């Protein structure tokens with residue numbers, strides 16, 4: 229029994245807890261019930277030991293163990309799974325809300341300072357939570373998922389994080405798990421790359437810049453698309469690190485682009501999870517200080533949804549603007565925009581989602597939506613970009629509708645950094661300024677030879 233219990237707190241040890249967790253998962257599976265696993269970390273515990281001594285550290289650990297036992301019901305299980313890390317397994321929970329209640333109860337219990345002699349010690353914790361079967365159905369994986377949520381909360385300086393319901397995207401959990409683990413060190417292994425897709429002024433045919441799109445060259449050969457790995461990075465708590473890397477890389481590369489074409493923009497996608505974080509302007513400012521060049525303008529693409537969720541959004545956008553950064557609303561038309569927010573939202577650009585653009589010649593509803601968005605942009609003095617232009621006819625139609633900028637396979641596919649740099653160099657100076665369409669003949673002059681991409 230001794231090695232299954234933690235001597236200091238009397239709670240289950242990590243290994244005993246994992247086997248208990250395995251059994252509980254089996255039981256939950258049989259009874260079709262749900263479990264929530266909470267992982268609880270004491271903030272700044274090392275500092276507590278240094279400042280007050282190890283015996284005080286022990287008192288803090290016992291105190292937290294007691295609070296966890298108070299929160300636990302009789303069907304729940306509490307363990308000490310690391311030096312300053314605990315786990316609470318909640319059985320028979322109905323939904324995330326149930327886990328949230330338990331977390332809030334724990335946080336409330338910890339609000340009062342712990343008194344040791346004449347010392348008052350604030351015991352602060354961060355909690356990560358994952359659910360079974362929603363996020364994993366295996367003890368080790370569930371533990372990893374809860375630890376991932378904990379890392380997200382720590383990264384975001386939030387007191388807790390409960391994982392969202394997963395969208396496994398057709399991959400089974402163990403394949404996702406493998407990807408998630410590898411993604412953590414993909415930057416260090418040099419497997420992440422930014423590709424660049426040209427954006428063109430539809431009226432003048434001039435190149436105006438490029439969108440930076442991330443690729444993961446897993447094992448140097450298997451390309452994993454951002455639609456798969458960005459959500460994984462979010463769940464693994466790696467998205468901030470990856471986005472900082474993307475910002476710095478895109479700005480560094482854009483600084484190497486041909487400079488006689490006038491100022492060029494580089495557009496970087498921001499995940500919704502980061503878009504409204506308070507320290508975003510600071511991250512952007514740091515990247516600009518390192519890599520910013522007068523001939524390059526940074527645009528950040530954020531989705532409609534991330535804008536709407538955040539009341540502090542406006543302030544953040546204003547700070548970005550003060551840095552000279554443009555803000556673009558990506559995939560416009562697919563969220564649920566409230567038109568009222570256009571009245572005073574500090575954004576510069578709308579990007580019409582490619583699902584409308586690609587099908588607009590065959591589908592009148594898509595064409596109408598595209599035309600409406602262009603009109604909306606004009607009324608609010610916003611630039612409008614159509615993405616997903618796959619042929620000359622679509623391009624011509626967009627031009628006549630008054631769309632400002634275009635992007636799509638017809639104009640240029642996303643290219644690796646060297647390829648895009650060379651592509652720019654190969655543009656004859658006059659072609660870089662030539663009209664995309666010749667109105668007299670109606671023929672389209674393509675800026676890009678698709679063979680080059």
Ligand code: C2E
Nearest residue numbers: 441442453454455458474497498499616617618636637642
């Ligand atoms: P997005 O920002 O809307 O990017 C446009 C997507 O459309 C890109 O897919 C691009 O390759 C694709 N595309 C461009 N032209 C055409 C076309 O003519 N036809 C069609 N069918 N598709 C076209 P990609 O690169 O697979 O990126 C998918 C999404 O992943 C992006 O959508 C963006 O939301 C996300 N993403 C890409 N890179 C990053 C990144 O660095 N950070 C973050 N957070 N998200 C990224």
Ligand code: MG
Nearest residue numbers: 439497529558
């Ligand atoms: Mg985009």
Ligand code: MG
Nearest residue numbers: 558559581615
């Ligand atoms: Mg888009």
